[in-house]
Amino acid sequence: MLNEIKQDAQARMAKSIDALRHNLVKVRTGRASTGLVDTIKVSAYGSDVPLSQVAAVSVSDARSLVITPWDKGMVGAVEKAILASDLGLTPNTAGTTIRLNLPALTEERRRELTKVVHGEGEDAKVAIRNIRRDANQHVKDLLKEKKVTEDEVRRAEEEIQKITDKAIKDVDEVVKGKEQELMAV
The missing domain is CATH 3.30.1360.40 (Gyrase A; domain 2)
Incomplete structure (x- = not known):
């Protein structure tokens, strides 16, 4: 039961990261795509x-x-x-x-696009945190139904937090990569 919750959270977080990558493709970098x-x-x-x-x-x-x-x-x-x-x-x-x-991007436009990229990254992080909240709530619901013990809940929440930390780190890497692509002349 707990493994299903963790796997679902991990899959949904991966989808959020994929959605971020898809959204960032639309941000023009000066290179044709x-x-x-x-x-x-x-x-x-x-x-x-x-x-x-x-x-x-x-x-x-x-x-x-x-x-x-x-x-x-x-x-x-x-x-x-x-x-x-x-x-x-x-x-x-x-x-x-x-x-x-595609005309070459000006320095000012590059900075504006960097802000857009950071905004998209923040939106992805919010989505990931919401997924974590939902997963933790499912775990607490199982505790209320007495299907799991408090120790199992604590361990599951720690594992969900680790999954969340990894997903947020992945978002930061995607945003950083896009930012470097934007700032490359």
Whole structure:
């Protein structure tokens, strides 16, 4: 019973760290990444669909992305979606190919993005602490139902704390890695 609670907490904390990594992919570092356009929705065939479902996205060099819609009639819709997104990039169209050039980041913009990264890291830490609280509450509920002893509860809480400490350390490492990536010129 206690092992299930600990394993569930560990799995949920790992998912929080994965979500943090996924969110940090969207933070632009000055190096082109197909993850930058993952969240863009294109109005196609009467509904909003992810860009990846209407076009091929590839990295041509360190500072540019190439987007090639599968349907030639979708070029305008893809351009419009990119302009409407919060990327702040202007698409360059040549026939059926759309090129996104990523300008170099200024020092000030790098510092702003670092703050965003730290905010995402803090959100992940809060999520992990909430998972710890839930796990500890489940353990205490088992004590109230007299399914475990107080010694087992204390040991389980210590193990849950160790799992939490490791998860928070992992979050710090992810944030530090992204920060170094941002500050690299």
